[in-house]
Amino acid sequence: MLDLKTSFIVIVVQILCFEYCLSRFIVRPPISPLASNGTPIPANFSVKYYTQLIDHFNYINTNQFKQRYIISTDHWCDGCPIFYYTGNEGDIFMFANNTGFMWENAKQFRAMNLFLEHRYYGESVPFGKVDKNLTKIGYLSMDQALADFADFIQYIKATIPGAVNSPVVVFGGSYGGMLASAFRLKYPGLSVGAIAASAPILAVQGLTKSCSGFPLVETKDYTEYSANCSQTIKNSWTAIERITGTADGRKWLTNEFKLCKELAAGEGYRVSQWLDTAWANTAMVDYSNAATFLSDLPAYPMREMCKQMTNPGADDRGLLSQVHKAANIYYNYTGHSKCCDLVASTGLVDMTVWGFQSCTDIVLPFCANGKTMFEPFDFDFKAFSDQCFGEYGVRPDPRKAVMLWENRSLRSATNLIFSNGLRDPWSSGGVLNSLSDSVIALTISHGCHHEDLRPAGVNDTQELINVRNQEKQYMKQWIEEHYIKLNYFPNEWLN
Amino acid sequence: MLDLKTSFIVIVVQILCFEYCLSRFIVRPPISPLASNGTPIPANFSVKYYTQLIDHFNYINTNQFKQRYIISTDHWCDGCPIFYYTGNEGDIFMFANNTGFMWENAKQFRAMNLFLEHRYYGESVPFGKVDKNLTKIGYLSMDQALADFADFIQYIKATIPGAVNSPVVVFGGSYGGMLASAFRLKYPGLSVGAIAASAPILAVQGLTKSCSGFPLVETKDYTEYSANCSQTIKNSWTAIERITGTADGRKWLTNEFKLCKELAAGEGYRVSQWLDTAWANTAMVDYSNAATFLSDLPAYPMREMCKQMTNPGADDRGLLSQVHKAANIYYNYTGHSKCCDLVASTGLVDMTVWGFQSCTDIVLPFCANGKTMFEPFDFDFKAFSDQCFGEYGVRPDPRKAVMLWENRSLRSATNLIFSNGLRDPWSSGGVLNSLSDSVIALTISHGCHHEDLRPAGVNDTQELINVRNQEKQYMKQWIEEHYIKLNYFPNEWLN
Numbered sequence: 001m002l003d004l005k006t007s008f009i010v011i012v013v014q015i016l017c018f019e020y021c022l023s024r025f026i027v028r029p030p031i032s033p034l035a036s037n038g039t040p041i042p043a044n045f046s047v048k049y050y051t052q053l054i055d056h057f058n059y060i061n062t063n064q065f066k067q068r069y070i071i072s073t074d075h076w077c078d079g080c081p082i083f084y085y086t087g088n089e090g091d092i093f094m095f096a097n098n099t100g101f102m103w104e105n106a107k108q109f110r111a112m113n114l115f116l117e118h119r120y121y122g123e124s125v126p127f128g129k130v131d132k133n134l135t136k137i138g139y140l141s142m143d144q145a146l147a148d149f150a151d152f153i154q155y156i157k158a159t160i161p162g163a164v165n166s167p168v169v170v171f172g173g174s175y176g177g178m179l180a181s182a183f184r185l186k187y188p189g190l191s192v193g194a195i196a197a198s199a200p201i202l203a204v205q206g207l208t209k210s211c212s213g214f215p216l217v218e219t220k221d222y223t224e225y226s227a228n229c230s231q232t233i234k235n236s237w238t239a240i241e242r243i244t245g246t247a248d249g250r251k252w253l254t255n256e257f258k259l260c261k262e263l264a265a266g267e268g269y270r271v272s273q274w275l276d277t278a279w280a281n282t283a284m285v286d287y288s289n290a291a292t293f294l295s296d297l298p299a300y301p302m303r304e305m306c307k308q309m310t311n312p313g314a315d316d317r318g319l320l321s322q323v324h325k326a327a328n329i330y331y332n333y334t335g336h337s338k339c340c341d342l343v344a345s346t347g348l349v350d351m352t353v354w355g356f357q358s359c360t361d362i363v364l365p366f367c368a369n370g371k372t373m374f375e376p377f378d379f380d381f382k383a384f385s386d387q388c389f390g391e392y393g394v395r396p397d398p399r400k401a402v403m404l405w406e407n408r409s410l411r412s413a414t415n416l417i418f419s420n421g422l423r424d425p426w427s428s429g430g431v432l433n434s435l436s437d438s439v440i441a442l443t444i445s446h447g448c449h450h451e452d453l454r455p456a457g458v459n460d461t462q463e464l465i466n467v468r469n470q471e472k473q474y475m476k477q478w479i480e481e482h483y484i485k486l487n488y489f490p491n492e493w494l495n
Numbered sequence: 496m497l498d499l500k501t502s503f504i505v506i507v508v509q510i511l512c513f514e515y516c517l518s519r520f521i522v523r524p525p526i527s528p529l530a531s532n533g534t535p536i537p538a539n540f541s542v543k544y545y546t547q548l549i550d551h552f553n554y555i556n557t558n559q560f561k562q563r564y565i566i567s568t569d570h571w572c573d574g575c576p577i578f579y580y581t582g583n584e585g586d587i588f589m590f591a592n593n594t595g596f597m598w599e600n601a602k603q604f605r606a607m608n609l610f611l612e613h614r615y616y617g618e619s620v621p622f623g624k625v626d627k628n629l630t631k632i633g634y635l636s637m638d639q640a641l642a643d644f645a646d647f648i649q650y651i652k653a654t655i656p657g658a659v660n661s662p663v664v665v666f667g668g669s670y671g672g673m674l675a676s677a678f679r680l681k682y683p684g685l686s687v688g689a690i691a692a693s694a695p696i697l698a699v700q701g702l703t704k705s706c707s708g709f710p711l712v713e714t715k716d717y718t719e720y721s722a723n724c725s726q727t728i729k730n731s732w733t734a735i736e737r738i739t740g741t742a743d744g745r746k747w748l749t750n751e752f753k754l755c756k757e758l759a760a761g762e763g764y765r766v767s768q769w770l771d772t773a774w775a776n777t778a779m780v781d782y783s784n785a786a787t788f789l790s791d792l793p794a795y796p797m798r799e800m801c802k803q804m805t806n807p808g809a810d811d812r813g814l815l816s817q818v819h820k821a822a823n824i825y826y827n828y829t830g831h832s833k834c835c836d837l838v839a840s841t842g843l844v845d846m847t848v849w850g851f852q853s854c855t856d857i858v859l860p861f862c863a864n865g866k867t868m869f870e871p872f873d874f875d876f877k878a879f880s881d882q883c884f885g886e887y888g889v890r891p892d893p894r895k896a897v898m899l900w901e902n903r904s905l906r907s908a909t910n911l912i913f914s915n916g917l918r919d920p921w922s923s924g925g926v927l928n929s930l931s932d933s934v935i936a937l938t939i940s941h942g943c944h945h946e947d948l949r950p951a952g953v954n955d956t957q958e959l960i961n962v963r964n965q966e967k968q969y970m971k972q973w974i975e976e977h978y979i980k981l982n983y984f985p986n987e988w989l990n
Binding site (some may be wrong): 057134138187356397399404407412414 | 550551552553554555556629630632633634635636638639645646649680681682683684685851855888889892894898899901902903904905907909980
């Protein structure tokens with residue numbers, strides 16, 4: 001049993017961070033401090049700061065903050081397209097470094113590349129750091145963030161000579177993809193189309209059909225490598241309870257896992273969280289190429305993990321020994337960590353900030369039914385709401401997300417692509433079927449989390465290549481429709 | 496020449512109130528205190544109050560206010576349509592009383608009728624009355640108002656048994672029509688379509704092609720009755736200057752106009768404003784039937800006015816005598832006023848509140864070129880902006896309106912009708928050509944300000960009747976498409 005202090009943590013389960021953590025029974029995702037920013041940007045670029053309104057919806061409040069952006073005009077010409085990434089919950093470099101698709105196509109499309117950092121993340125924090133009493137976090141909402149994106153692109157078009165007629169194509173992955181789709185819905189005149197990659201808009205409270213979606217896909221993924229693999233994970237949960245329940249067991253585990261700090265009584269849940277994060281994040285990033293997105297990982301890291309988890313019938317210590325070796329592939333593939341810190345920092349994401357978003361706009365209910373490799377648990381909205389109120393003084397309001405993404409609203413959009421890799425657990429909340437000729441679903445059966453936006457790699461599947469090509473075809477079409485309406489084509493366009 | 500104090504008034508010209516006043520050189524439109532609320536609602540209805548969030552975009556701010564609404568369910572059945580009026584700048588009864596189209600069609604459509612009052616008007620004022628120092632007016636914006644409409648309709652659908660599947664058709668006239676169109680654009684999932692009557696969305700700064708549009712239509716209207724009529728008005732402006740420039744002339748005018756208070760030196764502009772309002776408002780409401788919308792008026796009040804203005808060659812006193820008799824038709828057709836108050840109250844509109852909107856979201860530039868019946872004047876955006884800053888501490892930001900209603904955004908809408916009477920001066924800023932199969936313009940060549948939304952009258956033109964029938968056809972189509980998608984038809988629907 002967990003004590004009162006930690007039972008909060010169990011509830012905050014639902015506070016879920018896309019790129020870094022699962023909220024199931026995790027608060028602080030122990031991401032490896034070695035996780036890099038990914039592939040460096042393969043172009044000349046500048047980092048600049050835009051003076052942005054803190055409140056877009058109150059004309060009396062003229063407070064401002066500095067919002068960071070990355071701009072690259074290597075291939076751009078007057079009137080040529082702008083590729084615009086709607087930054088999500090983290091340092092903007094994380095997304096600029098991991099969205100090779102935009103960089104690799106800038107030349108062919110003669111595109112300017114723009115990445116705007118999301119308010120309250122990275123260096124774009126109004127009032128400086130979010131303070132303990134949270135009075136200043138009120139200006140964090142998806143509506144304000146979308147208004148930032150709208151305001152900023154207008155600024156760019158108004159101030160960069162030659163940009164006024166440029167068609168804007170919007171990109172975003174994960175929560176950034178949710179934003180890209182919302183931007184298309186809310187500000188249809190400011191872009192010609194959007195690619196919303198791995199955007200789990202149908203995972204939000206009020207639209208989700210099953211809160212077990214994520215762990216079900218995760219379980220399927222591990223089971224596809226081998227049934228023994230997922231079964232080993234499944235059997236490990238009670239083994240952890242038994243082992244961490246005795247002083248002897250904790251001592252053994254501290255040694256086996258090479259923990260930086262000896263495991264204390266009542267801290268067994270930290271081990272579970274640490275493993276859970278590894279399984280979830282690896283399911284998201286089980287890419288066919290080596291990558292450094294959430295961690296430094298080889299190609300198909302889950303395959304490497306499953307090579308370590310072959311004997312679900314082992315005894316408790318045998319089970320934990322296997323899961324430790326497997327999780328270590330996620331946390332320490334490079335071997336740089338000398339000891340294992342179960343509560344390492346979340347790196348580039350401020351979890352207080354994401355927690356607030358999870359408690360307001362982006363409520364993502366999580367549970368596990370009996371068909372997953374996890375211990376079953378329910379989602380209790382009331383308890384979640386109470387927890388949010390205790391922590392932030394707010395209660396979740398899922399109506400806004402429902403209003404935005406429910407079927408009638410979504411069908412009214414135009415030039416919007418939802419792409420999903422079906423091995424990505426987030427695809428359980430993705431749009432997997434086209435809603436119209438103009439709201440298109442593209443799926444990659446063997447793909448992972450916004451894999452189409454990643455840089456091309458030697459191991460890319462033909463299916464992934466095809467989806468990227470389809471996306472390029474749509475982008476070209478949106479852009480040319482724009483030029484035809486303007487009766488204007490830049491001389492350099494696709495020459 | 497006007498003194499410094501009144502030169503402000505000349506600049507605030509641009510602060511324009513749709514239903515009550517022209518801003519040209521007017522601040523306080525001297526609407527007759529006798530102006531009634533129009534035709535009383537021809538149905539059973541309740542007046543209720545919804546507890547609304549003051550700030551929809553800040554989760555930390557949970558302050559609320561009471562927002563008034565009118566609801567009528569005389570003809571409604573479970574799952575049957577909801578007609579929803581997005582209230583504009585005034586007391587909600589003014590619009591409920593003058594939107595006979597909704598009441599008259601409720602029976603055939605088995606519709607519930609809902610009218611939500613716009614925040615900061617009527618009885619729906621956050622923090623009580625807007626105070627002098629304006630600190631509390633910051634929550635007045637079109638974004639907040641639209642969020643009110645979105646929030647409220649969700650509340651209705653969630654709380655009235657049988658309403659959850661009801662298709663919602665949105666209605667609005669004038670600024671209310673601008674809101675109806677914006678609601679369709681911003682919250683497409685919350686309604687099945689909208690009728691935006693006489694919505695001058697293309698009159699806003701950044702989209703308008705000519706700031707002279709309004710007075711040009713006005714001039715055409717008066718000239719169509721007779722060239723002498725508009726010429727008499729045209730000649731009167733300098734005559735007013737000459738007559739009010741002498742003590743003798745002011746005495747004569749005080750007597751001739753039966754002013755409640757003797758005209759003082761430097762107050763000649765009040766006479767011009769008083770007349771200007773009469774000409775403008777009558778051009779808006781020159782309906783074919785007697786009406787009590789802005790004032791108690793006979794059928795075709797402009798025709799009656801022009802019967803009084805036949806001699807543009809008269810001397811100064813002769814000119815003023817004619818325009819006074821004509822304007823009196825607007826101000827005192829019923830003969831109830833014993834004396835003429837040039838600075839009477841604006842009645843149901845708080846001009847401070849509308850002034851703030853004119854200085855923020857809804858910037859409507861006004862000017863008159865040499866082809867109108869007015870003294871030519873220019874629009875100076877800089878001076879206007881400075882004036883707004885002085886008065887409210889805000890500067891206009893036309894970008895939001897442009898973003899919302901520019902062509903690319905507007906074309907992305909669906910199931911949206913823009914109707915315009917071409918004799919309405921506001922039609923100069925209306926959408927007069929369809930933009931797609933789904934964004935439809937309907938025009939009534941002999942129609943006035945949102946005449947299609949008015950109750951049917953014995954003198955209705957065949958053209959007006961046809962437009963109303965077209966609107967009903969579209970509404971039926973939108974509603975049935977909704978039922979088809981739901982695979983659900985209420986038993987009572989159009990039986």
